[in-house]
Amino acid sequence: MEVFPSPLESAKFIAEHSKDVSVDEEGTRRVAESLFDKASAAEFGLAGWKSLHELNPRAADKEAVDWVFLVDTLNFSFWSEQEDRKYLVKYKDKTYSGYWSLCAAVNRALDDGIPITSASYFATMTLDQVRHVFRSDTEVPLPLIEERHRVLNESGIVLLEKFGGSFLTCVKMSEKSAQKLLRLVLENFPSYRDEAVFEKKKVSFYKRAQILVADTWSVLEGKGDGSFDDISSLTIFADYRIPQVLVHLKAMKYSEELMKKLREGTLFQSGDKEEVEIRGCSIWCCALICKYLQELYQKKGQDMQENINAVLLDYYLWDYARGHREEMKDIPFHRVRCIYY
Numbered sequence: 001m002e003v004f005p006s007p008l009e010s011a012k013f014i015a016e017h018s019k020d021v022s023v024d025e026e027g028t029r030r031v032a033e034s035l036f037d038k039a040s041a042a043e044f045g046l047a048g049w050k051s052l053h054e055l056n057p058r059a060a061d062k063e064a065v066d067w068v069f070l071v072d073t074l075n076f077s078f079w080s081e082q083e084d085r086k087y088l089v090k091y092k093d094k095t096y097s098g099y100w101s102l103c104a105a106v107n108r109a110l111d112d113g114i115p116i117t118s119a120s121y122f123a124t125m126t127l128d129q130v131r132h133v134f135r136s137d138t139e140v141p142l143p144l145i146e147e148r149h150r151v152l153n154e155s156g157i158v159l160l161e162k163f164g165g166s167f168l169t170c171v172k173m174s175e176k177s178a179q180k181l182l183r184l185v186l187e188n189f190p191s192y193r194d195e196a197v198f199e200k201k202k203v204s205f206y207k208r209a210q211i212l213v214a215d216t217w218s219v220l221e222g223k224g225d226g227s228f229d230d231i232s233s234l235t236i237f238a239d240y241r242i243p244q245v246l247v248h249l250k251a252m253k254y255s256e257e258l259m260k261k262l263r264e265g266t267l268f269q270s271g272d273k274e275e276v277e278i279r280g281c282s283i284w285c286c287a288l289i290c291k292y293l294q295e296l297y298q299k300k301g302q303d304m305q306e307n308i309n310a311v312l313l314d315y316y317l318w319d320y321a322r323g324h325r326e327e328m329k330d331i332p333f334h335r336v337r338c339i340y341y
């Protein structure tokens, strides 16, 4: 497999050469200070992945790991062209949108006896079966349903042929290294290869591959096969929500020209200069926030190496974005239809 620079090296290079997106040094320091008290709270930690999110598995077993693999294989492109016309899923008397609508549809299928998280099932699912499992409770279907069908079949076949049908086998092969698991995922599952070329240099983001490793760490509660000693080497996951919240918090800035395009709802293509700058600067911005948070704790004589990393910062910011939709409505998100985020 072709070797690309890591997401962190890529992010540094992009941030140094970016024209329409900039990381605001002062802003990142202010965000780190604002998070200082929160970072030591329980919900900022690993346990929040289950305690804050009712649709996530409670267990930490093979089935729970396979649930994470299935969901993160489909964890992309939930945004809708119009805010008032979107894909929604009703599950147990609640209506879910965005990423959570995917989880609701998966849990609905499992409750209906459909073994959607079993590789032997999704390796040979038909397009009609995918449409049924992920049916909408509005007239708006889940975007990219054909691509989802393709990546499900492709990933299921690889799991069956190389990992005995379960992602837990892949996790065990990583021998408690997040970077080794990341490499195994990239080598074996093509749909996770989230890469681009910027200023003639190859760059990587690996958003779904990194969140798969992070969610595996979370669902296994950082124990046993999931006790990755290098989890802090992951970056945040460059989706379309994190950039929005970083601009809202004034840690990152867009040029007037880019802001105009975003406000007009411009549809960018995967790999466009603007998209690469937004994603790369987001990763670099959060790496700085993590660094400044660590420094603030060190000044206080507290070692927070275990409690502060890009994964936990990402989860916090992503949940923040979910909970502050109204306040953030004037900050547009960038629109790309792709299978990477």
Ligand SMILES: Nc1nc2c(c(CN[C@H]3C=C[C@H](O)[C@@H]3O)cn2[C@@H]2O[C@H](COP(=O)(O)O)[C@@H](O)[C@H]2O)c(=O)[nH]1
Pocket (backbone or CB within 6 Å): 049, 053, 056, 075, 076, 077, 078, 079, 097, 098, 099, 100, 211, 215, 236, 237, 238, 239, 240, 241, 242, 314, 315, 318, 322, 341
């Ligand atoms: N950076 C980052 N991006 C994340 C996630 C998640 C959900 N995962 C965690 C959440 C709770 C559990 O703790 C899961 O671990 C989804 N996304 C992305 O967001 C977009 C969907 O957004 P909206 O349309 O608003 O639902 C889409 O690109 C999706 O890929 C994350 O955590 N971080």
